[in-house]
Amino acid sequence: MATEYGQGYGDGHGFDSGLSVAGERRHRLPAGLRAPFEGRTWRAFGYVLLSLPISIVLFTYAVTMVALGAGLLVTFLGVPVLAAGLAGCRGFGAMERVRARSLLGVEVADPEPLRMRKSGVLAWVGAVLKSGTSWRSLLYAVLQFPWSVFSFVIALNFWAYGWAALTYPLWFWVFPVYAGQDGLQLYGDGTHNIYLNNPFEITVTALVGLLFTLATPWIVRALTTVDQVMVQGLLGPTRLSARVVELESDRGVVVDTAAADLRRIERDLHDGAQARLVALAMDLGLAKEKLTEDPEAAARMVGEAHGEVKTALQELRDLARGIHPAVLTDRGLDAALSSVASRCTVPVQVEVDLPARPAPAIEGIAYFTVSELLQNISKHSRATWAAVDVWRVENRLMVQVVDDGVGGADSSGGSGLGGLAERLDAVDGILVVDSPAGGPTRVTAELPWRAVG
Known part of the structure; x- marks a missing residue:
């Protein structure tokens, strides 16, 4: 194990403490009050605003290409046109993943690529039509349009009416000066007209605007949650493909681990027991030569060799225990x-x-x-x-x-x-x-x- 304990954590611990203190100071304002001014809220609102024009273009493109391709299916041209439409939807899907990552902070992995066994236009057309990602991208193009219209209308109205009512005390004078009426008209018919023009009504209007302003960020975030689900579910990899990628990665780890274990065993054998046995064979050869000339020296060398044998056996036991212990x-x-x-x-x-x-x-x-x-x-x-x-x-x-x-x-x-x-x-x-x-x-x-x- 190469992990070091207790190294270099003193300064880091102090730094974390400082961060936590700074975070407490920065977040003393309750989440409900600071939400309208947070960057996360404005990014989510920007996502909702951009979704409408993007969804219009995407929906128009998808419906046009699919309808054109389906209409031309009686000829050979319908198949490549339909494939081109699906490929375009895949391209829009890649853009949407980038937009969700940038504005919503949603990390969506790229789906599985096209699997082509051969090269060529026909192989590409077949791969596009067989790919589930292509059809999910088309489904996203169809479903996002009505949802983006709904979320755009809800978010923009809540945001506009909330800030307009909240700041009404600052600009209600515009009506009597430029519109010739006492204030913002709440109700009017041929007989009765109700204007928000006295201090009490202006204050109530501002309070209602404050409630709308404080609630709008949470409404916008709730709306973008649905967008996150659609992007992750339709534009990301499926569970099956993600599992296949995970298994392929795990297989690589297993192969690398097995190779490292084999190298370790080979190194231990070469540097340990094998080297010791080679030295033992040389010592026994020398003892054999001295057996007739100097029996005492030969016996001493045999005794040393006996000790080396015990050491080599212990190393082999340790090595076997490292591979898989018998116990x-x-x-x-x-x-x-x-x-x-x-x-x-x-x-x-x-x-x-x-x-x-x-x-x-x-x-x-x-x-x-x-x-x-x-x-x-x-x-x-x-x-x-x-x-x-x-x-x-x-x-x-x-x-x-x-x-x-x-x-x-x-x-x-x-x-x-x-x-x-x-x-x-x-x-x-x-x-x-x-x-x-x-x-x-x-x-x-x-x-x-x-x-x-």
Whole structure:
């Protein structure tokens, strides 16, 4: 494990404290009062305003191209026209993902690309027509138009009427000066006319405007929530494609991990047991030559070779234990974790509460996770005690390692904990690190429960 504990966290902790104090000062104003002035609100409002002209263009393009392509299907031209229309919708979808990312802060991954087994125009047309992304982009173009009209009308009216009523005390004089009436007309017919012109009515109007102004940001955000759902659901990757990408990435991690393990085993064999056995063979050869000339020297060399054999055997046992310990296969996690805990430099309390043994692959990952974490504690934590708990929750195997060391462990970057998190992710596992500066450190691993057989 290469993770360093307690390095460089003093200044960082102070910096975080300063940020939190500054944040408290900056946010002393309640969220409801500062919402109309926040950049997030204005970006959402800008998104709603832009949605109307964009949706008009997109809807017109989509309907025109689809109608033209469908009408020309009786000829060969209808197929490429329809494909061109779908491709244009995909292009609009890419623009909409960028707009949602810039104005709404929504990170939407790009959908799966076109899968073309051959090159050429016909292959491209077939790939576009077969792609689910193309048809979802067309559906987005159709659905966004009525929704953008609705959200534009609601947002603009609430915003305009809210600010107009709120600032009415500042500009109500415009009506008697330029319109020849006492104020803003609330009601009027041939007999009666009601104007907002006395101090009480002006004050009530401003208060109503204040309510509208304070409510408008939340209404706009609620409207853009629907836009987020449509962008993520129709313009992003499907769950199946995202899962395929995740599995492909996990497969790469597994392959890299296996290759690294093989290189480690080869290095340990070459630098350890193999080198020792080569030296042992040379020593035995020299002892054989001296056997008749100097029996005492030969016996002494044989005795030294016997010690080398014991050392080589111990190295091979350690190497075999690193590949897969026999105690894990024979007696399970409880005995195996107790064995690895006994080699830790600090006292370790081990508690395993499992109703049955998990699958060998999951059991092995849990064992090596605890082994690496305890090795990390021995090297870096400066702890005085540690504890290992293993239990099952529904269909998940939970592993938790706690120590009272200096803390500061970080799973980001290229640390050992980061590599461990990647290994767990390859089997749909999760690694959670809670290690504030000063300790204690609590690392929780969650693995899928798979029964034996």
